[in-house]
Amino acid sequence: MSDYTAPIRDMQFVMRELADLDAVAGLPGCEEVSADLVDAILEEAGKFANGVLAPLNKIGDQEGAKWKDGEVTTAPGWIDAYRQFTEAGWTALASDPQYGGQGLPKLVSTAVMEMWKSANMAFSLCPMLTNGAIEALLLRGTDVQKDMYLPKMVSGEWTGTMNLTEPQAGSDLAAVRTRAEPQGDGTYKIFGQKIFITYGEHDLTDNIIHLVLARLPDAPEGVKGISLFVVPKFLVSADGSLGARNDVHCVSIEHKLGIHASPTCVLAFGDKGGAIGTLVGEANRGLEYMFIMMNEARFAVGMEGLALSERAYQHALQYAKDRVQGTEVGVRGGPKVNILHHPDVRRMLMSMKSQTEAMRALAYMVGAATDLAHLHPDDAVRAQNQAFVDLMIPVVKGWFTENSVDIASTGVQVHGGMGFIEETGAAQHLRDARITPIYEGTTAIQANDLIGRKIAREGGETIKGVIAGMRKVEAELGGVQDESFAAIRRTLGAGIEALEKAAGYIVATYGSDIKAAHVGSVPFLKLFGIVAGGWQMARAALVARRRLDEGSGDADFYRSKIVTARFYADHVLPQAHGLSYTVVNGAAGALALSEEAF
Amino acid sequence: MSDYTAPIRDMQFVMRELADLDAVAGLPGCEEVSADLVDAILEEAGKFANGVLAPLNKIGDQEGAKWKDGEVTTAPGWIDAYRQFTEAGWTALASDPQYGGQGLPKLVSTAVMEMWKSANMAFSLCPMLTNGAIEALLLRGTDVQKDMYLPKMVSGEWTGTMNLTEPQAGSDLAAVRTRAEPQGDGTYKIFGQKIFITYGEHDLTDNIIHLVLARLPDAPEGVKGISLFVVPKFLVSADGSLGARNDVHCVSIEHKLGIHASPTCVLAFGDKGGAIGTLVGEANRGLEYMFIMMNEARFAVGMEGLALSERAYQHALQYAKDRVQGTEVGVRGGPKVNILHHPDVRRMLMSMKSQTEAMRALAYMVGAATDLAHLHPDDAVRAQNQAFVDLMIPVVKGWFTENSVDIASTGVQVHGGMGFIEETGAAQHLRDARITPIYEGTTAIQANDLIGRKIAREGGETIKGVIAGMRKVEAELGGVQDESFAAIRRTLGAGIEALEKAAGYIVATYGSDIKAAHVGSVPFLKLFGIVAGGWQMARAALVARRRLDEGSGDADFYRSKIVTARFYADHVLPQAHGLSYTVVNGAAGALALSEEAF
Structure with missing residues (x-):
């Protein structure tokens, strides 16, 4: 199934x-x-x-995953x-x-x-x-740290974790309280409790390397007083062999809505005298290092949104093909048909398919830009691609993951009553997807990063360039004499206009009324995602048209791509108008109530 | 919590x-x-x-609920x-x-x-x-049936069930295969298996009265050959005392995504010689009776959408008030605040609140119209209200329940990482809500009923009357000199126009291209719900303004109502434009792919 x-x-x-x-x-x-x-x-x-x-x-x-006496069994x-x-x-x-x-x-x-x-x-x-x-x-890491840990982590012999969150410090890492006491020998003793640690304990490997945010005794308050430490589950000797069990223990795992097989651990550091760790990089710069790695992690979570959408789509499609129910609408006394014949089931499947393909195109574009940003010999090309990556990461993370919840939910709906029965498996995708808009920075955190650091701070320069690229594609669509391309051009054009207007509002408002801008940040992120997805689907349709005209390649595939792009244009892109309106006009109503009035 | x-x-x-x-x-x-x-x-x-x-x-x-050896323990x-x-x-x-x-x-x-x-x-x-x-x-029911069952069912001493679905007959009741054999003494023996029977077995009462759809031996094929039977768990003697255990047994209960405490039963009728039942009404008219009762049942499931939205809102609001995290945006070095201060959390809560209030207003309007339709002395008033009720039932069922999934999902998001932990309780509302757009007719079934039987069949007469009523409210808004009312009027007016256009398309297209109309049915249902909700929120704002001007009543309540109506106008009503576009233009892309191309 x-x-x-x-x-x-x-x-x-x-x-x-x-x-x-x-x-x-x-x-x-x-x-x-x-x-x-x-x-x-x-x-x-x-x-x-x-x-x-x-x-x-x-x-x-x-x-x-199961917890017993500090051990986790996968x-x-x-x-x-x-x-x-x-x-x-x-x-x-x-x-x-x-x-x-x-x-x-x-x-x-x-x-x-x-x-x-x-x-x-x-x-x-x-x-x-x-x-x-x-x-x-x-x-x-120092060379010693790298040589000690990296080869075995790269090979998978050991796994690694990221320890950021504490009960009082969820999205607000300034509130981290775990402390690190220097021992005078280059090591530190770590004391504190971390929560939501993915694979913080398990039975897959014989060592686990924890990266841990903590405060040194003399550290300043807030985000500028957080350092990064490496704390292995088992200490490692100079020859690479495992030494003593370190003082970090899994005190429980969470009972979650989804991803049941991924142990989400509460880790206690230093309950028995202190967990031994070493400093990574300079003191008090831990959060800065986290930010540098953030693109990578947020991109990966965005990919979960894409991946779960694909899985939910395949699952629902298979069911729709197998499930025979009712007759074709408008055909009296016709034979029973599979539910793919029913227009709303098709609408749901096309909606899942078209958005999934749009996300894939956008994600891989960002992947390729990341390579260009890292490796291209020309400084300007590198910089331009890095700016594009920085701009798009919150969209990939925020839009993909929000989509995946809706798409997995649509997958349940395609299954009808069977979708609600756990054995069917469709509900798992919805349960699994539901974490993705939350962890590694909620959608609001992505959206505020997008409108603040990525757009307003530079006066919208990068997004203006992206919009110019979209306009070029819009113009190209005009060169194809075909009803589908006219349809795609119509809503892509309107979408670009809606995006431009909303981006202009963000740039104009962010400095003077940040609260108003923040009310619109999530609608703006969705708007940007929808239009960027439409841009990529339009590019895909143009390529497909070219291949069909040349008579090269898999014609069925290219024809489907044009249909899918058109569906996206008729069903997804039209949402841009309303989102743009909300970005520009939505602040007053959202902010007017006093706390007591809620 | x-x-x-x-x-x-x-x-x-x-x-x-x-x-x-x-x-x-x-x-x-x-x-x-x-x-x-x-x-x-x-x-x-x-x-x-x-x-x-x-x-x-x-x-x-x-x-x-737990199943063991045919018994269900709540x-x-x-x-x-x-x-x-x-x-x-x-x-x-x-x-x-x-x-x-x-x-x-x-x-x-x-x-x-x-x-x-x-x-x-x-x-x-x-x-x-x-x-x-x-x-x-x-x-x-016959008088004998009524006297035998109704007093104890009304008092709650016995409960009742509805047995429609069979494995091969989900939404398609024409495929029902359960059979009823006349015994010559006015009773029938029922044989067959029914699935998805809510509270089909339990330990709350000492009898359960099953209403069962089945076919008589000489029944025509399809929907016109289905009869309705009453089949008690324990046979009832003439004096009202319980007799023999009837041959209906719960063979299992489902493992579901949500509503775990509601046993969803597979019931086997007649495994041990036949379950004794009596016919309700005339033979072969069972489905017709079901249709008469359908408004009631669909309204009730729509109410689940409203009710779960309210519960999810209260849950998320309480968390937002209690959870202190971060500082107010734009205030450097300010104190930590609860997350209700964060603009996006407010946006989410206002979105939950405003849609819930809009649904409540619409539901109760339909409730009142039901009373007028049943009890008003004037035939014309009764007929007009019945037409309104018939039109709105699929909207209440379809739109409310789809909303509840989104709203409960937003409730999870307000909780951040805690929302994904089952102990928090927010996820339960999402899991429970997910069945509501499915059972008692999926959203597509509601939407097809709406555009077919309720709109196209009468050339859109009733909806035109409703739209005229909306226009009146729009005009009234123009009489209030106030920025919020101008904002409400703007998007309500645009929404009404979008609805009118889409309704015109449905009426024009349904007869000539039913498939195209069906592609747009769910977007149309959502569009109608959104605009109808906006209509009621606008009415609420006008009443509130009047009370404030009079200086009567609870001013805080009325001021909040205006803010909430405005939020709805700025954040929800703008979606109308895109949905209307999709209704009118969405068919070609949805229907173009061949089955093999999926």
């Missing part, structure tokens, strides 16, 4: 024909990347996702799947070759990451968090 | 100042209804909801709460006085029903289904 097949055809299309894989492959350091290599990687990753990870998704949901099959995952080298795909990684470009690792997350989101969180910890150490 | 307080103030406002309680109280048969009596009922119902039902809501979710506290519920007479509130009911108007029972459903939706389903069975027997 709950099978998954990696959508390799659409991935290839997006990588090659929208995100310019050739340009990425031409970057310094990407000499070994070729279309054939990428195809082989997608093929193998697809097999692993479909064959090993996807079948464990439901078992993981039903059995969950769901049945997890240990074996993790072993296979590391043996196949998947943990090392995007990592630095210096520490055993394969150093593949972001564009490629993005597609592979999508597969893991579609197949088994709860599983995928373990390598994802490990990657975050690897990044932190790469970024600011 | 998960407290509930019945929103009596807003209920009173809507009943008295929007839905014209006085007019309802003046109807024949409502002589005893007075404002004081209604206040006393709301007060007592509120106490029961807050004090008895609400505290069981989470226990019910956690423990659920969650802890259920038996006692049900006993108190019947002893207080709540089951009899709206029922026919001839059988022990109190015969209160729909407007009053609607408000009370809202409370039960907010407090504990899973519990409320038991009396709700019993009411459905009571209605069926009242409608077409």
